[in-house]
Amino acid sequence: MSDYQPLLLAHAGRPTPLSLEEYQAEDGYTAWKKVATEMTPEAVIEEVKASGLRGRGGAGFPTGMKWSFVPKGPGDKYLCVNADESEPGTFKDREIMETNPHLLIEGIAISAYAISSRVAFIYIRGEYAVAADRLDAAIAEAKAAGLIGNKIFGTEYSLEIHVFRGAGAYICGEETALLESLEGRRPMPRSRPPFPAVEGLYRRPTVVNNVETIANVPFILRHGAAWYTTIGVPPKNTGPKIFCLSGRVNRPGNYELPLGAVTFRELIDTYGGGVPGGRAVKGVLPAGASAPVVPADKLDTKLDYDSVAAAGSMLGSASLIVLDETTCMVRAAARMEEFFRHESCGKCTPCREGTGWLHKVLVRLEEGRGTAADIDLLLSLSGEINGKVLCALGDFATSPVTATIRHFREEYVRHIELGRCPFPSWN
Numbered sequence: 514m515s516d517y518q519p520l521l522l523a524h525a526g527r528p529t530p531l532s533l534e535e536y537q538a539e540d541g542y543t544a545w546k547k548v549a550t551e552m553t554p555e556a557v558i559e560e561v562k563a564s565g566l567r568g569r570g571g572a573g574f575p576t577g578m579k580w581s582f583v584p585k586g587p588g589d590k591y592l593c594v595n596a597d598e599s600e601p602g603t604f605k606d607r608e609i610m611e612t613n614p615h616l617l618i619e620g621i622a623i624s625a626y627a628i629s630s631r632v633a634f635i636y637i638r639g640e641y642a643v644a645a646d647r648l649d650a651a652i653a654e655a656k657a658a659g660l661i662g663n664k665i666f667g668t669e670y671s672l673e674i675h676v677f678r679g680a681g682a683y684i685c686g687e688e689t690a691l692l693e694s695l696e697g698r699r700p701m702p703r704s705r706p707p708f709p710a711v712e713g714l715y716r717r718p719t720v721v722n723n724v725e726t727i728a729n730v731p732f733i734l735r736h737g738a739a740w741y742t743t744i745g746v747p748p749k750n751t752g753p754k755i756f757c758l759s760g761r762v763n764r765p766g767n768y769e770l771p772l773g774a775v776t777f778r779e780l781i782d783t784y785g786g787g788v789p790g791g792r793a794v795k796g797v798l799p800a801g802a803s804a805p806v807v808p809a810d811k812l813d814t815k816l817d818y819d820s821v822a823a824a825g826s827m828l829g830s831a832s833l834i835v836l837d838e839t840t841c842m843v844r845a846a847a848r849m850e851e852f853f854r855h856e857s858c859g860k861c862t863p864c865r866e867g868t869g870w871l872h873k874v875l876v877r878l879e880e881g882r883g884t885a886a887d888i889d890l891l892l893s894l895s896g897e898i899n900g901k902v903l904c905a906l907g908d909f910a911t912s913p914v915t916a917t918i919r920h921f922r923e924e925y926v927r928h929i930e931l932g933r934c935p936f937p938s939w940n
């Protein structure tokens with residue numbers, strides 16, 4: 514086991530959140546004071562760029578670069594924190610917000626200052642009532658202490674932070690749908706360009722960042738980018754990452770480790786306590802339902818953005834769902850497709866109609882009513898969706914199909930030959 518000491522989840526498991534006093538006792542808000550009183554916004558952006566921090570919401574986009582796209586000059590700018598956390602198997606942002614809300618608030622203050630935003634929103638999924646209440650309370654504490662609000666630390670800089678309870682759909686986490694929802698409309702993604710950094714909330718420049726991304730920022734400014742790059746694999750996979758481990762493991766949960774420190778196998782066996790009953794792993798979904806399944810022969814891949822990409826998948830939000838040897842991959846694909854069909858916002862025809870068809874054909878195959886032509890039909894349908902839609906949900910919806918056919922085609926063939934599912938029905 515690694516001797517790494519968690520930063521983001523240093524207080525995981527606490528029944529109550531860290532108070533302002535407790536957070537300050539461990540140097541909380543010292544980075545924010547230094548930033549607000551001694552640094553320019555440009556210097557903060559340069560420090561975050563130098564840290565190599567990449568967005569933890571899924572795409573792994575470099576955070577400092579994203580901030581540098583925001584145009585300088587007068588006028589309102591917004592920071593929106595994406596706390597929608599709706600990817601199946603993802604539960605990391607919740608633990609940060611519930612145990613250490615001031616870490617997120619300090620990160621928001623520094624990030625908002627860097628892009629010269631004076632209003633920040635935390636878009637939190639509606640079901641996260643405990644986290645939302647704790648954030649509200651922590652924001653009030655920070656405001657009463659003069660850490661946010663008007664003329665902070667006697668400077669000209671002011672910042673208001675609002676918690677916005679989400680509208681309850683997976684698509685609300687897509688950044689432009691999130692902005693629509695914040696503006697009071699149905700969460701349907703916008704066509705890009707313009708990108709949010711140029712034209713986002715209320716048509717003003719906006720940065721959308723994930724909770725875990727923002728929670729890294731105070732550590733970068735407190736200890737410096739050079740220190741931060743000693744965690745993980747520089748230059749492109751730096752810093753800590755929370756891995757949400759679930760599915761067929763003995764000890765599911767959040768494990769915070771440096772990027773690239775462990776392989777899939779080590780995470781499952783050493784941290785997750787292996788698979789119940791000592792069964793073999795058949796594959797791992799590295800990013801909930803959204804990224805291609807990583808088959809068992811790739812379990813020695815390191816858990817960082819570039820290594821998982823080289824293995825033919827995506828680290829994404831790092832919500833790893835373990836599938837064991839008793840899992841029917843056709844049923845797993847059908848189940849994931851049911852999710853995407855349900856969550857498609859319906860704005861694009863290929864996604865709205867295609868996800869329904871993919872689901873229908875997968876169910877037919879799983880029940881033993883399919884033919885060999887159905888496998889080709891699934892691939893052709895996926896080709897009509899992938900890259901031809903407005904947002905990544907449509908692309909995500911094709912990966913359960915294409916990846917299970919690529920790695921487990923023989924399971925599809927067995928269903929067709931037997932005229933039934935060869936796996937146990939309880940599974």
Ligand SMILES: Cc1cc2nc3c(=O)[nH]c(=O)nc-3n(C[C@H](O)[C@H](O)[C@H](O)COP(=O)(O)O)c2cc1C
Nearest residue numbers: 568569570595597598599686687688722723726905
């Ligand atoms: C369908 C869909 C759902 C998403 N859900 C989330 C989410 O719940 N949380 C999140 O941070 N990003 C989510 N994203 C990614 C966001 O669009 C965006 O890339 C992210 O918030 C950027 O933050 P980052 O740069 O800090 O990673 C989702 C994307 C898609 C296409």
Ligand code: SF4
Nearest residue numbers: 858860861864904907
């Ligand atoms: S791809 Fe799907 S979810 Fe995304 S905008 Fe189009 S219909 Fe909506």
